[in-house]
Amino acid sequence: MDDPREHLLKKEVPGKSYKDYDAISPIKYVNVVTDENVEIEDHNLDTAVYHRRWYVLAIYSLLALTNTVLWNTWGPIARASEAVFGWSDSQVEMMANWGAIMYVVSSAFMSWLTFSKGLRCACIVGSILNAASAGLRCISDDPTTATWLINTAQILNGLAGPVWCAVPPVLSAAWFPAHQRTTATAIAAVSGYIGIAVGFIIGPLMVPDDELTYSNLTNSSTPDIPLTNFHVTRFQSHAAISNDTGFISETRKNIMRLMYVEAAWSVFLLVLMLAYFPAKPPIPPSVSACIGRLNFKSGIKILVRNSQFWLIGMTYFIPQGVNQCWASVLGVILKSHGISQSEAGWLGFYGVIAGTIASLTLARFSDIFSKHMKWFLLTSMVLASVFYLWFTLILNGWAPYNTASIYSSVILGGLFLMCGPPLFFEMTSEITFPVPEAVSVFFLTLLFNLSGAIFLSIQLNPNIGTGWQNWANVGCIVACIPLLIAFKESYKRLAIDEAEQKNS
Template sequence: MEADREPLLKDDKSTVYDSIYPNQAIVINTSNNTSDDDILKDIGDKVVHETKLYKRRWYILVVFSLIAFAQGGIWNTWGPIAEASEEAFGWTDGDIALFANWGPIAYLIATFPLAWIIDVKGLRPACVISTFLVAAGAGVRCITDNPDYISWTVNIGQLLNGLAGPVAMGGPPVLSALWFPANERTTATAINLVFNNLGLGVSFIIGPYFVPDKPDKSNTTTFNTSTTDNQSIWYNISQINEARIHKERAEIMKLMYWECGLAVLVFLLVLVYFPNKPKLPPSISASAERVDFKSGVKQLFRNGKFWLIGLTYGVSLGVYGRWQSVLDVILKPHNISEEQAGWLGFYSLLAGCIVTLAIARFADVFSKHMRLFLLFLYVGAAGSLVWFTFLIQGTIPNSQIQLYASIIIFCMMIGSTSPLYFEMACEASYPVAEGVTNLVLTLLNNIVV
C-alpha cells in the first residue's frame, strides 16, 4: 500500500522491506507525517530515486478493462435470454441458474493458482491465461446447437469462462498498484470494475436484441382451412411452433459467434502487448517488495482486519451479484418481459458505473472518509431494497416507475462499494501482495454466491 496515504485501519509502526528494484530498501511508516523523503534508505553504493508515470498506463488499463468486460458479459449470457433459450433447448430455470453458478464454482478452483501466477510470474501470464480461457469457453459454445449436446458445450464454456474470473474481478488493484500513483489508484481500480459491470449491463441489452421475446403462448387462436376435399383442418397456434424454435436456435448461435469474436479480440490484444510492469515504478513506495506467496497467504489468514472487511464485502456483494444474474427470472412472475428486464438491468448497471467512478474519485481525494462513504452507500442500498420488497409483495401499490427506481438505486448504491473494499483490504493486509489479497477477497464474494 502507498506509504504517503493515511491507513484506514492503522497501527503506528515502521517496517523496512526490500525493493523489487535494485539497491533500494523501502521504509513503510504508517504515521500521519510520512513523506516520500522518509521512505527511501540507501543500502548500497547507489540508490535509485527515479519514478515515472507512463502515458501507456491508460492503454494498459483499457486492455485490462476489456478483459473484465468480456468475461463478465459472456458469463451473464443466459439470464437475459432465459425464456427463449428454455423453449429452444428444453431447459428449465434450474439449468439457467447452473450456467450462472459455474462462475463462482470455477472461482473456487482457480483463485489460488492464479494468485500464485500473479505473485510469482507477474500480471501478463495471468492475463494471457485468463483471456485464453474466456476465448476457449466462448468458442466451445459455438460448436453445436443440437439440443442433445448443447447443454454439455454450454456448461463447459461457462466453466472455462468462470476460471478467468479471479483475474477479471480481483486483478484491478494489482494493475493499479503497478501502473498508477497513490492519488489515482482507487479511480483506476474503479474503472476496471466499471467495465466488468458494463459487460453485465450490455449483456442485458445484446441478449434480447439478438434473441427477441417469443410470442405469448397464452393467446390461443384457432382458424379453419378447407382442403380441396372439403375436409376441415384446425390448427391451434398455441402449440409450440417448430419453425420458431429453429429460428430461436439460430439467433442464439449468432449471439454465441459475436461473443466469441469479442473474446478472441481481447485475447489477441493481450498477446500482442501487455507488459508485466513498467520499467520504473509510479511512486517510490510502489517498488517495495511484497512478502512471498506462501507467507502472504499465512499472514492473510491470520489478519483479523482483513477478514472483517472480507466478510462484509463477500456477503453483501455476493448476494447482490447472484440476485442480479437472475433478475429476469425474478421479475418474470410480475409481468416484466425479457426485454424490459434487460433494459432495467442495463440502466441499473449504467447508473452504478457512474456513481462508482464518482465515489472512487472522492475516495482518492478524501481517503480518510472511506468508511463514511461506505455507510452512506449501504443506508441507501438498504432503503431501496426495502422499497423494492414492499412493491413486489404488494404492501404498497405497484408501479413500473417505482419498480425501476428501486432496482436502479439499489444496484447503484451496492455496486459502488467494490473499489472502496479493495482499497481497504490492500491497506489492512500490507505487505501481502495485492493479487493474493484481492483474489481471496473476491473468493469470499463467490463463496456466498
C-alpha cells in the same frame, strides 16, 4: 512511447537497475517496510508515470467486460433458451452458478500465477480461457450436445474469473501513482459490471422472446396458465410451443448468431493482449510500488490472522456476492410479476450503468479526499439497503406497484451498492500492506464468489420459489452495516507515498 510523461521524484540511482522491480511480488534490493513513519529518502528510488498506463487499463477492462458478458449470456435470454434447448429455470441458474463455483476452484492458482509470473502471464491465460469459452458454444445447436458444450464453456469462463475480478488493485498499484490508484481500480473493477449490463441488453436484442413467452402461451390449449408457474407449465404447453417450428428455428438461429458475435470479439481481444500488454512499466509509479511485499505463503498466513481484514472482508463479500447473483437471475424473479425478459434486461442494464457512474465518481472523490473510504462505504450501504427493501416490499404487495417504482428501487439500489467494490479493494490493500495485493484481493474475491455460489445453490431447489431471494439480498446488506461501523480504517501504503511526496 517509452519516455515517462512526468517524474514524481528526481533522484538518480547510480548502478541500480530496475530489471528486478515488480509491484506485485517481492524485489531483491528493497527491504519490506511496515513502518508508516519510515524515511523514504533512504530508498533513493526514482518514480515515473507513463501514458501507456491508460492503454493497459483499457485492454484489461475490455477483457474483464467480455468475461462477464459471457457469464451473463443465459439469464437475460432464459425463456428463449429454455424453449430452444429444453432447459428448466434451475438449469439456467446453474449457468450462472458455474462462474462462482469455478472461481472458488481456480482462485488460489490464479493468485499464485499473478504473484509469481506477473500481470501479463495471468491476463493471457484469462484471455485464452475467455476465447475458448466463447468458441465452444459455437460448435453445435443440437439441444443435447449444446447443453454439454455450454456447461463446459461456463466452467472455463468461471476459471478465468479471478483474473478479471481480483486484478484491478494489482494493476493500479503497478501502473498508477497514489493519487490515481482508486480511480484506476474503479475503472477496471466496474468494467465487469458493465459487462453484466451489456449482457442484459445484447441478449434480448439479438434473441427476442416476447412472442414465445406470451403469444404462444396465450394461443395454446391452456390459455389460463399463470406465469408464476411458467417453469412447470412450459412442459404442459410444450406441444403448443413445439408446433411453432418456424419460431423455434428462428430463435435457435438468433442464439447461435449471438454466440458467433461473442466468440469473434473474444478472439479479437486475445490477439490484442498477445500483441502488447506489458506486465509493468520500466520505472515504478510510486514508492510503495517499489517496496518489497511479503512472499506468497507468509502473506496468506498474516492475512488470515488480520481481524480488520475479516471485518472489511465480510462487509464486502457477503452483500456483494449475494447481490451479483441476485441480479443475474432478476429476469426469473420478475417473470412471475408479468415483466417481460426484455424489460427485465433493460432494468438490469440501467441499474448497472447507474452504479458504474456512481462508482467511478465515488472513487475519484476518494482519491481527492483521501482517508475517508469507510464513511463513503457506510453511506452507500445504508442507502442501498433502503432502496432494495423498497423493491422487496413492492413485489410483496406492501408498497405501491408501478413501473416507475420498480425501476427506481432497483436502479438506486444498484447505484449505491455498486459504489463499494473499488473502495473495498483499495481499503483491503491498505490495511493488509505489505501483504501483496495479488494475495489479499484474490482471497477477498474468492470469499465473494463462495457466498454467491451458496446463494445460487440454494435457489436451484425448484420448491423454494423466488420470494426469499429479495429478502436475502436486503438482509445481507443490513447485517453487514454494523461490521463496517466496527472496522478501524488505516492507510499504510498511502502514508508511505504521501511521506515521499512531502519530502520531495
